[in-house]
Amino acid sequence: MAQASGGTVLEVEGITKAFPGVVANDDVSLTLNQGEIHCLLGENGAGKSTLVNMVFGLYRPDQGTIKVRGEEVHFEDSGDAIARGIGMVHQHFQLIPVFTVAENIILGNEVTKGAFLDLDTARRQIDALAERYGLAVDPDATVGELSVGEQQRVELVKALFRDADILILDEPTAVLTPGEVDDFFEVVESLTGQGKSIIFITHKLREVLAVADRITVLRSGRVVGTTTAEGATQQSLANLMVGRDVVFRVEKAEADPGAPVIRVQGLRSQDDRGVEMVTGFDVEVRAGEIFGIAGVEGNGQRELVETICGMRPATGGRVEMLGQETTHWTPRKIHELGVAHVPENRSKHGVVAQYSIADNLVLNRYHHRRFSNLGVRNTAAINVEAEELVEQFDVRTPGVDATIDTLSGGNQQKVIVARELTGDLKALIVAQPTRGLDVGSIEFIHRKIIELRDQGVAVLLVSAELDEILSLSDRIGVLYRGRLAGTVDSAHATREELGLLMATGSSGGQS
């Protein structure tokens, strides 16, 4: 494929794109040079995905031009973009699980012998590509059986198979484990080393500084700055992204714990297949403290939280809240006691996707006198409440009538948090509160949790992010195979000690 060496391969000039109610991109310009990694940085909903979807031909811009190697292009569909040497790896993989790797890769660009598919030749071409770029894939494996990291390699090979030399990677590291992220960065380096140019979308600042040549920051659909990696720090980028000074380390005063609020003794429960996942768990959380539960995922976190909140039956042990035994209570009865729950699975347990934002905001209170009269909803009161919460919790939305699935993940989480943190709270149970969120939303939610603690609420925090556990918790417990492997005071906790507990269930030398 012919290409201008070292020059500009892609120019986006003055692109504007509006969706009903939102201007997703407002006069955005961007250039990509050959062989560079250009990071596109921004919070959820800043317009990064919209921009690259236009470059890839999936959306059409309302205004502005796109030039590929100096030539203006108007893409009708992604086939046109592919023909110009543009490839994209989507945040949600665009793979067909029941197809083999080879079938997924050739789909749309089939290798044929006469009228028929030529899978043998395809296999050889895939193997050659895999070898050249260090992307090990097995052409005959069924995609649905591959790990997430492997599926991502298939996506990359798919783009390379189409001779893409401009690669768009949309949040490629969001789904990877830390080890896979390191491998992935090596692959990216090898790609640029062979002349490919990459647009890399992310909101993880550490990654940006590690791989980027140049960085463009988007906020609310506008470019707010373009810089090089040398000239940037995590702080400067975060400030640009959010539009104000961001505090990384959560500021909090010394805890002032009061009486025990949540008391769990010998709790046991099973997962959906009937395997015991919580195997005798004990904890006591006092008013005005945050108890963080760390642990590798799959050690019973989900079952523990669901059992405490009444969503999953306990098969043994007991749960007490505010001095009353709540072990076999319904979730609503527990909630009415003043116990809020921010669930781990946002879309399944946190919101009703087809309901409006207003209705989602009163999901736990719609039956209260304030919002319903003799079983009839008081829409006016609900909307007033919703407007107030949207304002107070900084939910970015065109209006409270919009269905919640039109919001980005971060804004949906803010809705959940707004709903749960409103009312007369005594205890708060939060699971993975900031998973997949951007810097601004994380900071916001962390501050809210600390605020509640300072008001005397007992907080049980479950998170897979060790940094989150360390910065928020007053005391830290490690969940290992369904029970508490150890408790440490967060003032003395080290990452190493916690890591060892998480991996082996003991702080001793057994490994």
Next chain:
Amino acid sequence: MTTVEHAAGATRASERIGLDRRSVTGLVFGLLGIALIAGVAPAINGTSRRFNFEPPPDPAGIGFHPPTWVIAIGVLFLLTAVLGFAPPDARRWAGPARLLSAVALIPLVLVLSLALSDNPSTNIINLFHVSLVLATPYALGSMTGLWCERSGIINIGIEGTMLAGAGIGYMTYATIGDAQSTGWLWFSILISVLAGGLVASLLAVLSIRFGVNQIVAGVVINLFALGLTGFLRSEVIVKTGITTGVGTSEFGLPLLSEIPVIGDQLFRGKPIYWMMYLVVIGTWVVMYRTPWGLRVRSCGENPHAAETLGVNVVRIRYQSVILGGLIAGLAGAWFSMESQTRFEDNMTNAAGFIALAALIFGKWTPWGAFGGALLFGFSRALGSRLQALNVEVSGFEIPSEFLQALPFIVTLVVVAGAVGRSIPPAAAGQPFHRSR
């Protein structure tokens, strides 16, 4: 704490012997086996019977002793039952044994009905051939369903599409060919095929262009075809005064039909019957061996992924649904110009729905669906055969309606017990909207 652990242990134990499919079918086969060995075998007529391989006079065949066969099949059932509850390492034999037992239900029905009949013999080669012929509309219909659903459109309007093909084709034949000339017969078959395509394009427009619920669109097609063909029959076909005519004629395949004994019975047939095989083979080749087939399958699994690779999902779906319609139109022609040469209201008689069942039975694969169609064709052939045999139980003649239904009940058991879960294309039934 101990009581709790005890309770948890009890739950797991109940799950181990719980009512999953394996143990239910095991139990059913066990009871059947005992009933056959202890109850049926001693009770039935012990005189010898024959399976013939060719028509009389003096046919070749094999004689058999019905109680022996009943006992043999009973033992097979018992073995299957035992294997169903066997320790895990022996269980890998349980699946094949279950399938074998399910298939053995077919000879069991044959042996029993022959034993209970006053007829000492029946031609089983002919029975097999009739099964294949009767499977024609089911096989064609299931290929229609296959093309539609693999591209992501659920088509329950197969029945109506076939009926429209049958009615419009025969109307053409009766009005311009007086149902007599071979030339017009082939022209009319072509009209049937095109009518099927036209009706399917209605489904395509409704479900692809307008995003109408595909089940609703299919029901509309069925009702529409029923009304339209009823109208055409009473207003056009009846008024021509033609009630029957010359349909397609049988021919034998060269060489194969020369095989002694079975050749002339198995390798003779009419043209649409032979075309059915071509359609099944063609469907398999095109769907799995060509770029277009790969794209069709991708649209039924993940249309958005296909779109990002530049596949025109909307166009592929139109093409697939209309291709399916053409096939259903051919099945319609089988009813009104090959199986019989006339048209009756609702003459397809739920063949389109049976074809859908065959498709699901075959797990949305061409050969699986063909196998399902064969099974249903066999069920129908067996139903008529049983009627002809005058089966009696202790002097009481079994009603023919029951005998016709019996094979379908057996089929149901086969499907439920041996085939297991069938997973449809992931995106079937979901409207697709282009990004913009």
